[in-house]
Amino acid sequence: MQPVGAGVPLRVDIAEKTFKSAEGVQVTALKELAFEVRQGEFACLLGPSGCGKTTTLRILLGLDRDFRGSFQIPGAGDGNRTAAVFQEPTLLPWRTVEQNVRLALPKAMRDADLDRLFKTLGLADMRTLFPSELSLGLARRAALARAFATEPAVLFLDEPFVSLDEQTAERLRHLLLSVWSARPTTALMVTHNLREALMLSDRIIVLSPRPAHVVGYFDVRLPRHNRNPQVMEDLLRSFHQKFPGAV
Ligand SMILES: Nc1ncnc2c1ncn2[C@@H]1O[C@H](COP(=O)(O)OP(=O)(O)OP(=O)(O)O)[C@@H](O)[C@H]1O
Numbered sequence: 625m626q627p628v629g630a631g632v633p634l635r636v637d638i639a640e641k642t643f644k645s646a647e648g649v650q651v652t653a654l655k656e657l658a659f660e661v662r663q664g665e666f667a668c669l670l671g672p673s674g675c676g677k678t679t680t681l682r683i684l685l686g687l688d689r690d691f692r693g694s695f696q697i698p699g700a701g702d703g704n705r706t707a708a709v710f711q712e713p714t715l716l717p718w719r720t721v722e723q724n725v726r727l728a729l730p731k732a733m734r735d736a737d738l739d740r741l742f743k744t745l746g747l748a749d750m751r752t753l754f755p756s757e758l759s760l761g762l763a764r765r766a767a768l769a770r771a772f773a774t775e776p777a778v779l780f781l782d783e784p785f786v787s788l789d790e791q792t793a794e795r796l797r798h799l800l801l802s803v804w805s806a807r808p809t810t811a812l813m814v815t816h817n818l819r820e821a822l823m824l825s826d827r828i829i830v831l832s833p834r835p836a837h838v839v840g841y842f843d844v845r846l847p848r849h850n851r852n853p854q855v856m857e858d859l860l861r862s863f864h865q866k867f868p869g870a871v
Pocket residue numbers: 643644645651653671672673674675676677678679680816834
């Protein structure tokens with residue numbers, strides 16, 4: 625297996641990010657927000673609604689350059705090294721599932737063998753379907769396939785399981801873990817679902833209400849296959865003891 629991101633962590637050090645509202649009022653979204661995600665670690669940014677999680681991801685994805693501070697993305701400058709999965713699957717409607725995935729690939733990888741990836745995500749029979757033929761759950765799986773196919777050094781996920789029924793969301797979390805375990809990639813996922821964060825992460829980065837800064841870390845050192853319902857209850861209890869009222 626290829627080393628992913630060559631040992632370099634994702635480093636974030638944002639001094640300040642402000643927005644100006646339509647009425648000209650300044651809103652400080654992020655203030656002294658600093659953290660690292662180690663190579664191959666799956667981290668969740670967990671914080672109350674409106675605290676600045678999506679703003680952070682937008683900055684890290686280069687979609688918002690208007691902030692004070694800096695960050696370092698492993699593998700930056702080395703081709704297509706980040707991938708993102710958003711709440712909206714953002715698939716091209718006139719392309720099939722497979723075409724959507726292949727179009728995201730750098731030219732040299734366009735003919736890559738994607739059989740295993742599609743199989744792991746339960747999409748083997750859906751490759752020729754168009755987005756309009758997919759349920760939201762299937763469209764989210766296609767978006768996951770597109771992100772993992774590029775073999776990124778860092779993967780950003782912004783609440784990829786919201787607005788799904790719980791059963792579908794749970795199936796997708798397991799599929800995400802299967803595909804991530806096949807190639808553990810430095811990942812940063814935004815969520816305000818504590819249970820989801822405890823199931824998926826190596827480390828939870830707990831954020832304050834706006835302006836977001838790091839309140840503390842919660843490390844989940846157990847292998848994921850050991851996180852059974854009883855263990856999850858214990859983890860929830862310890863989290864609430866450490867961060868009372870955090871979410
Ligand atoms: N383009 C914008 N203009 C003005 N204010 C903005 C803009 N984008 C975000 N904000 C404000 O910045 C703050 C942080 O927003 P952000 O979407 O990052 O929060 P969040 O933690 O992702 O919220 P949620 O969990 O509800 O998705 C909010 O108060 C929001 O209203």
